Amino acid sequence: MGSPLSPIVANLYMEKIETEAIATSHLKPKLWQKYVDDIFVIWSHGHQELSKFFNHLNGIHPRIKFTKEVEEGNQLAFIDVLIMKKPDGTLGFTVYRKPTHTNRYLNLIANSHHHPKQIHAVAKTLTTRSRRLADIDHRQQELDTIETTLQMNNYSEKNIKAASKTIRKQQKTRGTPVIITTLLYIVGRTDKISRIFRRHNISTSFVPERTIRSMLRNAKYKIPLE
Structure with missing residues (x-):
């Protein structure tokens, strides 16, 4: 503002x-x-x-x-990180979730007009955050928590493993220049166009065809310049 x-x-x-x-x-x-x-x-x-x-x-x-x-109980939350003081005086780190967090994300099998890439990105994002924020002592526990959370949202074990595989692949190819384009997501059409783009090293991101924001008018009245 x-x-x-x-x-x-x-x-x-x-x-x-x-x-x-x-x-x-x-x-x-x-x-x-x-x-x-x-x-x-x-x-x-x-x-x-x-x-x-x-x-x-x-x-x-x-x-x-x-x-x-x-800090309470040798723990303190700072933004998305839970910081823990160990007995030897060093600090440990893991992902922090607020008490009101519900573990609800885009449901894999729900009737939602989102491209599958956007739905699978949920698993990839959660896994990436865990690998970056949790230290080696808490990483496996955090990854287990994510697996349970994704299963609650109807993600299969295959989907979860695919997210980890994508992360490792991106880490190997990091630094390779990629062109990114954005397409309006239309079932059966956008997918074909994105496959053609992929052959030419063009990555595609997708936006929904209609959103609640696009259907509601702006409540603010625009005052003309004087």
């Missing part, structure tokens, strides 16, 4: 606020890493000093306030 420069200006200003807060604090965080509006902090000075630093952080600007979540 607003000017395209707004997020950049907001990020620069927040960077200034954070730099000032850390510079004027008598105790510093051991680690301060930010992604957009989420900050991961390692604090090694105790809970009492953390509360003082948090109040100091919220006192830099009267209209900018931070919220905080403290």
